[in-house]
Amino acid sequence: MAESHIATEHTASHPALRHHFENLEQQREAGTLGMWVFLVTEIMFFGGMFLAYTLYRTKYPQAFASASNHLSWQLGALNTGVLILSSFTMALAVYSAQTGKRRNQVVCLGLTILLGLTFLVVKAIEYHEKYVDHLIPGKLFPGNPFNPAKVHLLPEASPNNVEMFYWIYFAMTGMHAIHMIIGVGVLSVIMYFAARGRYGPEYHNPVEISGLYWHFVDIIWIFLFPLLYLLGRHLEHGG
Amino acid sequence: MKAFETFETPTAARVNYLNAQYGLKSWLLTKDHKRIALLYLGSVTFFFLIGGIYAMMIRLELLTPQGDFLSSATYNKVFTQHGIIMIFFFLIPAIPASLGNFLVPMMIGAKDLAFPRINLLSWYIYLLGGVITIYALLAGGIDTGWTFYAPYSTTFSNSYVLATGVGIFVSGFSSILTGLNFIVTIHTMRAPGLTWFRLPLFIWAHYATALIMILGTPVVAITILLLAFERLAHVGIFDPAVGGDPVLFQHLFWFYSHPAVYIMILPAMGVESELIANFSRKNIFGYKFVAFSSLAIAVFGFLVWGHHLFVAGQSVYAGLIFSFLSFAVAIPSAIKVFNWTATLYKGSISYDTPMLYALGFIGLFTIGGMTGLFLAAVAVDVHVSDTYFIVAHFHYIMVGGTLLGYLGGLHYWWPKISGRMYPEGWGRFSALVIFVGFNLTFLPQFVAGYLGMPRRYHAYPPEFQVFNVLSTAGASILGVGLVIPFIYLLWSMRYGKRAEPNPWHLPGLEWRTASPPPTENFFATPVVTWEAYEFAPPEEMQVIGRFKEETEHA
Numbered sequence: 158m159a160e161s162h163i164a165t166e167h168t169a170s171h172p173a174l175r176h177h178f179e180n181l182e183q184q185r186e187a188g189t190l191g192m193w194v195f196l197v198t199e200i201m202f203f204g205g206m207f208l209a210y211t212l213y214r215t216k217y218p219q220a221f222a223s224a225s226n227h228l229s230w231q232l233g234a235l236n237t238g239v240l241i242l243s244s245f246t247m248a249l250a251v252y253s254a255q256t257g258k259r260r261n262q263v264v265c266l267g268l269t270i271l272l273g274l275t276f277l278v279v280k281a282i283e284y285h286e287k288y289v290d291h292l293i294p295g296k297l298f299p300g301n302p303f304n305p306a307k308v309h310l311l312p313e314a315s316p317n318n319v320e321m322f323y324w325i326y327f328a329m330t331g332m333h334a335i336h337m338i339i340g341v342g343v344l345s346v347i348m349y350f351a352a353r354g355r356y357g358p359e360y361h362n363p364v365e366i367s368g369l370y371w372h373f374v375d376i377i378w379i380f381l382f383p384l385l386y387l388l389g390r391h392l393e394h395g396g
Numbered sequence: 397m398k399a400f401e402t403f404e405t406p407t408a409a410r411v412n413y414l415n416a417q418y419g420l421k422s423w424l425l426t427k428d429h430k431r432i433a434l435l436y437l438g439s440v441t442f443f444f445l446i447g448g449i450y451a452m453m454i455r456l457e458l459l460t461p462q463g464d465f466l467s468s469a470t471y472n473k474v475f476t477q478h479g480i481i482m483i484f485f486f487l488i489p490a491i492p493a494s495l496g497n498f499l500v501p502m503m504i505g506a507k508d509l510a511f512p513r514i515n516l517l518s519w520y521i522y523l524l525g526g527v528i529t530i531y532a533l534l535a536g537g538i539d540t541g542w543t544f545y546a547p548y549s550t551t552f553s554n555s556y557v558l559a560t561g562v563g564i565f566v567s568g569f570s571s572i573l574t575g576l577n578f579i580v581t582i583h584t585m586r587a588p589g590l591t592w593f594r595l596p597l598f599i600w601a602h603y604a605t606a607l608i609m610i611l612g613t614p615v616v617a618i619t620i621l622l623l624a625f626e627r628l629a630h631v632g633i634f635d636p637a638v639g640g641d642p643v644l645f646q647h648l649f650w651f652y653s654h655p656a657v658y659i660m661i662l663p664a665m666g667v668e669s670e671l672i673a674n675f676s677r678k679n680i681f682g683y684k685f686v687a688f689s690s691l692a693i694a695v696f697g698f699l700v701w702g703h704h705l706f707v708a709g710q711s712v713y714a715g716l717i718f719s720f721l722s723f724a725v726a727i728p729s730a731i732k733v734f735n736w737t738a739t740l741y742k743g744s745i746s747y748d749t750p751m752l753y754a755l756g757f758i759g760l761f762t763i764g765g766m767t768g769l770f771l772a773a774v775a776v777d778v779h780v781s782d783t784y785f786i787v788a789h790f791h792y793i794m795v796g797g798t799l800l801g802y803l804g805g806l807h808y809w810w811p812k813i814s815g816r817m818y819p820e821g822w823g824r825f826s827a828l829v830i831f832v833g834f835n836l837t838f839l840p841q842f843v844a845g846y847l848g849m850p851r852r853y854h855a856y857p858p859e860f861q862v863f864n865v866l867s868t869a870g871a872s873i874l875g876v877g878l879v880i881p882f883i884y885l886l887w888s889m890r891y892g893k894r895a896e897p898n899p900w901h902l903p904g905l906e907w908r909t910a911s912p913p914p915t916e917n918f919f920a921t922p923v924v925t926w927e928a929y930e931f932a933p934p935e936e937m938q939v940i941g942r943f944k945e946e947t948e949h950a
Contacts, residue, residue, distance in 0.1 A: 177508035178585075179921070187510040187584040194576045194610055202614035205622070205648055209633050212644060295631030295638075317639040324631040328622065 173360045185362045192366035196373045199336075203377060206329050210384065213321060219311045220318035222389020227292070227308045228326070229283060233386040236279050240375045243272035247344075250351075251368045254361035259354055262364070266348040269371065273341045280334055287323070294324040311392055326385055333381060336374045343367050412815065412912040427512035428915055433498035434813070435519050440494060441882070443485035443526065448875065450478035455837075455871040458864045463855030471854035472539035473555065479542030484564050485526055487798050488656060491663035492609075493522070493574055495805045496602050498813060500578055502906040502913065503596050505587025505922040510580040518573035525567025532559035541852065543653070546634035546645040550626040561624045568617045571659075575609025578602050587905070589924035596904055596928050597673075597686050601666025604690035608655045608662070608697060616652035619645065646708055650701035658697040660794055662690055664757070664801025665732055671754035671804055672736045674902050676743025679929040681735045689728035696725040706774050707781045715774050722772035729765050733758060748900075749823030753804030756831045760796025764789060767842065782852070784863075785845030788838045795834060803830070803881065810885065811899045815912040816892030822884045829877035836870025903930055 171181050178184040214221045250265035287293060291304035303323070305316045347367050350356065356364050413430045423431060453474045457465045466474060497515065501508055509515050532538060538560045540549040549557050582603050586595070623645065626632035634645040673680040680686055702710060702718030710718075736758055745751065767789040771777045780786060810818050844863035849856055856864070898907040903926060909918050926932070 177506065177510075177512065177916070183584055187580050190583055191511060191576060191580045194579050198572050198576070198610045198614045201611055202618050205615050205618035208648070209622070209644060212641070213633065213639075216641075217639070295629040297629045297631060315639065320631070321633060321639055324633065327631075328625070332618075 171360060173355070181360060188362045188366050189369075192369045196369065199373060199377075203329070203332065206325065206332070207380075207384075210325050210329070213318070213325065214388065217315070217318040217321070218389070219392070220314040221322050222392045223308055223311045223314040224305075224319040224322035224326075225385060225388045226390060226392075227290075228386050229286070230386045230390070232279055232283050233382050236276050237378065237382045239272050239276050239279070240378050243269050243276070244372050244375045246272065247368045247371045251361070251364050254351065254356040254364040255358060257357040259351065259357075262351045262356065263348060266344055266351060270341055270344050270348065273337055273344070277334060277337055277341075280330065284327075287327075292323050294320045294327065297327075311389075329381055329385070333374065333377055336377070340367075340371050340374050343370065410910060411914060412910060413915045414815070414912050416915050425516075427508070427516055429497050429501050429509045429512065429515055430813075430913065430915075430917075432515050432519055433494050433496075436489060436493040436497060436522070439519075439523060439526065440486050440490045443481050444490075446530075447478055447482035447486055448878070450474050450481065451871065452875060454478060455868040457854050458856070459868045461856050461858045461861050461864075463853075466854055468854050469539065472541075472852070473537035475852060476538050476541050477533055480529065480538070480560065480564070482794075483542055483656070483660075484567055485522075485529070487660040487794055488571060489522060489574070490660075490798065490802050491667065491805065492578070492602060492605055492659070493518070493570075495667065495802070495809060496578065496605075496663060497574070499809065499906055500581060500599065500602055501585070502812075502909070502917050503599055503904060504582065504585060504590055505905050505918065505924065506581060506585040507916045507918075509577045510585055511577050514573050515577055518570040518577070521573070522567050522570035525563045525565075525570065527563075528566060529560055529563030532556040532563060535559065543649060544620070544623060544645075545649075546623060546626070546640075546642045547636065550623060550632060550635050551637070558624055558627055561620045561627075565617055565620045565624070568613045568620075571609050572613045572617075575606035575613070578606035579610065582606075587922045587924050590905075593684065593687070594924060594926070594928050595687075597669035597680060597683070597690075598663075598666040600687040601662045601669070601690045604694040605659055605662045605666075607691075607694045608659050611698065612652040612655040612659070615648060616656075619648040619652070643705065643708055643710065646705055647701070650704045651698070654701040654704060655694075655697040657790070657793065658693055660798045661761075661801075662693060664798045664805075665690065667801040667805035667808070668736060668754055668757050669732075670904075671750050671808060672739050672758075673929045674808075674900060674904070675748060675751035675754065676740050676745050677931050678739055678743040679927070679931070681738035681741075682731075683928065685731050686735050689731040692728035693725065696721065696728065700725055700772075703772055703777070706777045719772055719774050723769065726765060726769055726772075729761075733762055733765070747824070748807075749818070749820060749827050750804045750808035752824055752827040752831075753800045753807065756827065757797060757800045757804065760792055760800065760831075760834070764792030764796055767792065780845055782850055783845035784841040784849045784851055787851050788841035788845060791838045791841075795838070800830070803827075806885070807881075808900075809906070810888070811895030812906055812911050812913065814885075814889050814892070815895050816888045816890075817895050817899065818881075818888045818892060819884050822880060826877050826880035826884075829880065830874060833870050833873030833875070833877050837867050837874055838870070840864075840866040840870075903932065904928075 174181055174184060178187070246265045246268040250262050250269060253259075253262035253265055288298070288301065290307040291301060292307070293301055294303050296302070303320050305319045308319055310316070310319070344367060347364055351364070413428055417426075423435065426432060426435075453466065454471075457463065457471055457474075459465075463471070497509070533556075536556050538553075538555045538557055540553050540555070540557055544557070544561065582595075582599060622633065626634055630638070632638050633640045634642055636642060669680060669686055700718060700722045702714055703722045706715050706718075767785070771780070771786065771789060807818060807823055810816070840863035844860050844867075845851075847860070849860045849863070895911040897909065897911050899911070900907070905922060905924070906913075908922065
């Protein structure tokens with residue numbers, strides 16, 4: 158009790174303390190809880206699309222498997238690895254901030270950003286392949302109408318539902334990519350301030366909660382990868 | 397009365413949140429939750445006015461059975477726009493974003509909400525959503541009904557569905573941010589000594605509301621976004637033409653939009669608990685039951701959306717379960733009504749304007765809630781689906797509940813917000829006019845609906861005319877009743893009697909500081925040593941900090 162009182166006195170005049178908080182501890186609690194609540198809203202946001210995916214995959218299993226088999230699981234797996242690695246470097250960045258190692262912190266944040274960009278580049282390559290194969294659904298690109306000729310259709314798979322799979326694929330991975338881009342932006346700002354020595358053992362909440370966000374976006378991908386890329390491989394081989 | 401004698405200095409001489417800074421910039425860039433609350437108050441009033449104009453057009457059209465005032469196409473747009481403006485831009489933000497924004501920090505003894513910049517951002521997002529929607533209305537309007545059912549909205553409607561959808565998508569984020577701010581603030585920023593069970597019930601209600609805001613709104617956001625893409629690029633999951641299922645849209649839409657009804661009514665219930673306890677000068681009956689019933693409504697509210705799909709081809713078994721759960725949600729609502737009534741018993745009740753609204757609320761909410769039970773029964777619901785019975789039912793909840801709660805709360809806290817008293821005589825008069833006008837408008841609609849008058853048509857069989865004439869007459873009275881407070885509240889901001897810090901002599905934290913409060917709400921961080929609604933002799937209700945600066949400077 159006495160100890161926490163001393164900590165309170167100590168941080169009550171910290172330059173990062175905002176006027177409406179009593180001390181840094183309260184400010185940190187608020188920031189962390191705020192991010193968790195925000196992530197809950199994100200789960201609900203993606204939840205709508207996961208529901209649509211589940212419904213139509215159950216309804217049209219053959220079409221979804223056919224469309225899924227045409228995705229490059231190699232690139233998907235590569236991206237999964239890239240993101241897991243980026244979560245590791247992000248965790249190291251938070252640790253470096255907590256222990257006050259400025260140089261490590263900047264390097265780790267930089268690595269995380271680079272890995273995030275790598276993910277986006279691989280994603281762009283995949284999107285381009287779909288464009289070339291005429292697999293962009295609907296009239297998203299006028300003049301390049303959807304044509305499932307390149308997709309090996311399993312029996313009972315209707316081209317209409319293959320198109321629907323690709324729409325769900327683009328909606329979910331697209332929304333995920335937007336979150337990645339925002340994450341890269343946020344981490345760049347954090348890296349800028351980290352380089353100027355703003356974060357240390359006393360005050361590092363922004364690094365922590367950006368890390369929470371980054372891990373969350375990674376976890377979304379951990380769900381997307383098997384659901385979208387791996388769902389019907391065995392059907393292709395008569396299993 | 398010793399404690400109150402510390403306020404001898406005229407209140408205007410002091411620096412408060414209203415006169416701390418002047419100029420447009422000091423308002424548009426403010427991070428003070430009280431100023432943001434006023435920004436919201438102004439904007440929701442503006443949207444209420446627009447929605448009200450559409451309501452009057454509907455009532456004028458329905459005065460005669462022929463459908464001669466508006467064409468059917470225009471009428472479709474008018475009722476759609478009435479619904480969209482009233483629901484998304486008035487009812488949902490009305491109490492939480494204005495009264496809640498003002499009072500949540502004050503009632504828990506905090507200097508501000510946890511994230512003041514996000515709070516300001518939420519207002520700008522709301523405004524942006526509003527501007528986009530108004531653009532859609534001016535450009536040509538929207539005619540899908542406020543429910544946007546696919547495939548009409550995605551394929552067949554020739555109106556501005558896309559722009560309106562974007563407007564609602566955007567404004568949803570203001571709701572999410574407000575909810576996030578409330579949850580974090582209530583968890584982390586309560587004053588020392590203010591335990592969860594010492595919180596005013598207004599706070600519990602807003603906590604429950606915030607839960608719905610953060611869990612429900614993202615779902616409707618993604619739904620509307622997918623709908624917009626479906627319309628824009630003809631890619632989709634809702635339109636049967638591409639193999640989609642329009643019932644999926646209805647499920648996703650109502651997964652938010654039914655709980656949204658509780659976003660509207662829960663804050664009003666919070667206001668109601670404050671008014672009933674404080675104007676009976678009694679501790680509320682069954683504090684914990686009222687507090688947890690708010691959470692129960694928030695939880696149950698997420699499990700009943702299927703009662704909007706009884707006639708949409710949902711399976712019979714799903715219908716049965718949703719019917720049962722819809723009955724279940726009546727339990728926490730009834731707990732509240734019974735506990736309010738029990739609180740009145742042997743209380744020293746005063747019939748000031750806020751209390752008149754509160755008593756009206758109990759009656760109207762009870763009618764709205766009981767008719768809700770009719771609709772939860774599948775067989776009855778099939779009979780009255782898409783009739784005026786439904787229209788009357790939800791107006792009893794939304795207008796009889798939310799609007800009355802909002803007006804009651806606005807009068808109750810007006811002295812704190814503006815530092816001025818409103819004219820009590822006019823207040824009581826308009827409360828009565830609104831009550832009479834409201835009932836005259838919507839009671840006949842129950843009958844017309846039960847007899848089979850369908851909603852959303854501009855013409856109707858002549859035998860329903862008598863109900864519609866009554867309804868239109870009531871709407872005119874209601875309209876007049878709503879204009880009166882608008883005028884006298886504006887008038888009182890300049891000419892009203894100056895308010896004491898605690899004009900109603902109540903124990904709540906918000907009454908233990910100046911009217912209007914200083915920018916940081918209290919002169920010293922309050923330490924709470926009393927229970928909620930703990931009525932003590934006035935001299936024991938200490939004022940926090942006793943306006944230290946003043947006594948020092950004097």
